[in-house]
Amino acid sequence: MKKYLTAYSIALQETLQRRWTLLMDRVGGFAVVLSLYSFWNVLLGDKATFLGYTRPEMLTYVLIINVLRSFVFTGRGWLLVGEISSGRVSSYLVRPLRYEGYALALDLAQKTVHVGSAFLEIGLLVLIVRGGVFVPRDPAAWALFALAAAMASLIFFFLEFAVSTLAFWTSESGGPLFCFELFLQFAAGAFFPLDVLPEGLRRLLSATPFPYMVYFPARVLLQKIPPQEAVRMLAGESAWLAAAAAVAAAAWNRGLLSYAAEGG
Amino acid sequence: MRKCLVTAALTADALTKDYRSPIKEPGLMGGLRGLFDRRYKDTRAVDAVSFSIQEGELVGFLGANGAGKTTTLKMLAGLLTPTSGTARALGHVPWRREAAFQRRLSLVMGQRTQLWWELPAYETFRLNKDIYGLSEQEFRASLDELVDMLDLGAHLSVPVKKLSLGERMRAELAAALLHRPSLLLLDEPTIGLDVIMQKKVREFVRGYNKRTGAAILLTSHNMTDVVELCRRVIVIERGRLLYDGALDALVARYxxxxxxxxxxxxxxxxxxxxxxxxxxxxxxxxxxxxxxxxxxxxxxxxxxxxxxxxxxxxxxxxxxxxxxxxxxxx
Known part of the structure; x- marks a missing residue:
């Protein structure tokens, strides 16, 4: 376990060392959130509610998106694709180390920095828009949100990990990874609450793990889901987490059998 | 009567590796054809290679570019699974990647780095300390020795990206040897280094072999590396074993x-x-x-x-x- 904590600490140092990359990442993310807020502001107009969301709830949803984007969607998929394709992953494979655990430690380091920045940006956004924010008073809502978000982050990690392992078989795994990430953000509710989608599509998506990544944790915090229902859904989320972890492990192990260790 | 037991650190038995790669026909039309009807070519990179290396031996592994040296090394390090044949390294099947084997192995590839680019090499050393489960005392003793022998003292706190190629290669060796491996696979350890730095690396490898009794298999296009370090050489060409024996006998024969x-x-x-x-x-x-x-x-x-x-x-x-x-x- 200690090796993974050390990897986390080193990765944290390196993320902080690349301060301009970090700053540009955050500016880009902040621009997306500001655009989303402006978009929803126009849609709300003079209406008190829209699709069941009050103005403070919608602002809060947008803010939660900012946090969850930083916490859930900051993965190492592209790095893994590069490491497998170029053979750089070899240096981990010859050491007594579980690569999934190592990658997770590095991922958590990146998330730590990004979530810290996201909270600063939330403060800035609240100041800019001077709007009311929905703050749940029930500690259970916060606890359920934290749990749902933590599992969402792990589901994303394992699914992205599994898709990235396509690099073991093809040098063109960047395309599927790009499509996966784009579709995921749409299907997770990272652009808008899934309530805006037609009923049929919503049902279809509810049979996938994607809504658990943003839509579900956000609605938990907004207290749009009764506690008992939330607990039931958390059980569903944990089942998806177990399935995603199993798929990632199987893909990794199969991939290693095909690994060509190219590049010198 | 005292009996000196020398055991095999490494044995390869009919080790074979095939690769499948797509064929790109020339020109734009070829590219378009490949989009719908892709063809593949099977290549035998290593063909039934067998040899054995004893504990404490330092063996040169020679061959032209594409002869199959690095592929063989990658199988022996456990990175690649062979198409057929088998190998045992330190009593383990390498491609099972058992932790007990990996704790005693090191693979150094001259063109690869395990060092964290933005951070000083010392941070990678600390990480390897925990990866290999070294105690603080073992880490200190090993690091002090390596820093001294590789003359790294002034470079420990400098970000890796600021090091020269020679300094980085020496830091790479230190990172790879902190856990004092019993089997060392060196792939072109002096590539790109100037003659003084090449000499330093050679002296270090020879010293490490003598001091620790580690088995070392070394590939190099730099014949000075081979002549100065290896009494025995293994030569492969187009994946097949061409020669396995004393360097002197090779000279006499050819x-x-x-x-x-x-x-x-x-x-x-x-x-x-x-x-x-x-x-x-x-x-x-x-x-x-x-x-x-x-x-x-x-x-x-x-x-x-x-x-x-x-x-x-x-x-x-x-x-x-x-x-x-x-x-x-x-």
Whole structure:
């Protein structure tokens, strides 16, 4: 376990060392959130509610998106694709180390920095828009949100990990990874609450793990889901987490059998 | 009676590896055709290679580019699963990647780095300390020794990206040897280094082998590495084992000629030299001849008798030339 904590600490140092990359990442993310807020502001107009969301709830949803984007969607998929394709992953494979655990430690380091920045940006956004924010008073809502978000982050990690392992078989795994990430953000509710989608599509998506990544944790915090229902859904989320972890492990192990260790 | 037990650190038995790669036909039309009808080519990179290396041995692994050296090394390190055949390294099947094996193994590839680019090398050393489960005491002792031998003291706190290639290679070696591996696979450890740095790395590898008794398998295109470090060499070509034995015996087997170098005290008949051997050069009062071994004495006598020779040297063929001939001019 200690090796993974050390990897986390080193990765944290390196993320902080690349301060301009970090700053540009955050500016880009902040621009997306500001655009989303402006978009929803126009849609709300003079209406008190829209699709069941009050103005403070919608602002809060947008803010939660900012946090969850930083916490859930900051993965190492592209790095893994590069490491497998170029053979750089070899240096981990010859050491007594579980690569999934190592990658997770590095991922958590990146998330730590990004979530810290996201909270600063939330403060800035609240100041800019001077709007009311929905703050749940029930500690259970916060606890359920934290749990749902933590599992969402792990589901994303394992699914992205599994898709990235396509690099073991093809040098063109960047395309599927790009499509996966784009579709995921749409299907997770990272652009808008899934309530805006037609009923049929919503049902279809509810049979996938994607809504658990943003839509579900956000609605938990907004207290749009009764506690008992939330607990039931958390059980569903944990089942998806177990399935995603199993798929990632199987893909990794199969991939290693095909690994060509190219590049010198 | 004392008995000295020497056991095999590494054995490869009919190790074979096939690769499948797509064929890209030339031109735009070829590219379009490949979009719908892709063809593949199977290549045998390593073909039934067998050898064994004892504990404490330092063996050179030679071959032209694409001969299969690195692929073999990657199988022995557990990175690649062979198509057929088997291997045992330190008592383990390498591609099972058991932690007990990996704790005693190190693979250093000259063109690869395990160092964290933005951070000082010391941070990678700390990480490897925990990866290999070293105690603080073991880590300190090993690091002090490596820093001293590799002259790394001034570079420990400098970000890796700011190090020169030579400094980075030495830091790479330190990172790879912190856990004192019993089996060391070195792939082109001196590539890109200047001659002074090459010498330092060679001295270090020799010292490490003597001090720890680790088995070392070394690939290098730099023949000085091989001549200075290895008494035994394994040669492969197009994936097949070509030679496995003493470097001296390799020279004896393939060096079927010697070089006569003469310095003349006055004008000489350059055309007449051709009767004594193959003229390699003849200008400015000097000449070099390649002469079959059985004719060396006769040719040297004729040179001294028929030409105004001031000085004459009889030299063995350079190992570089032998290997170049072995690989068909590679």
């Amino acid at each position: 060096a079927d000629h010697k070089i006569l170098r003469a310095r003349f005290s006055g004008p000489f008949d350059a055309a007449g030299l051709a009767a004594l051997g193959t003229v390699m050069s003849a200008e400015e009062g000097r000449a070099a001849l390649q002469v079959p071994r059985e004719r060396v004495a006769a040719s040297a006598a004729a040179l001294l008798r028929d030409f105004p020779v001031a000085d004459l040297d009889v030299e063995e063929v350079d190992i570089d030339d032998i290997v170049r001939r072995l690989f068909g001019g590679a």
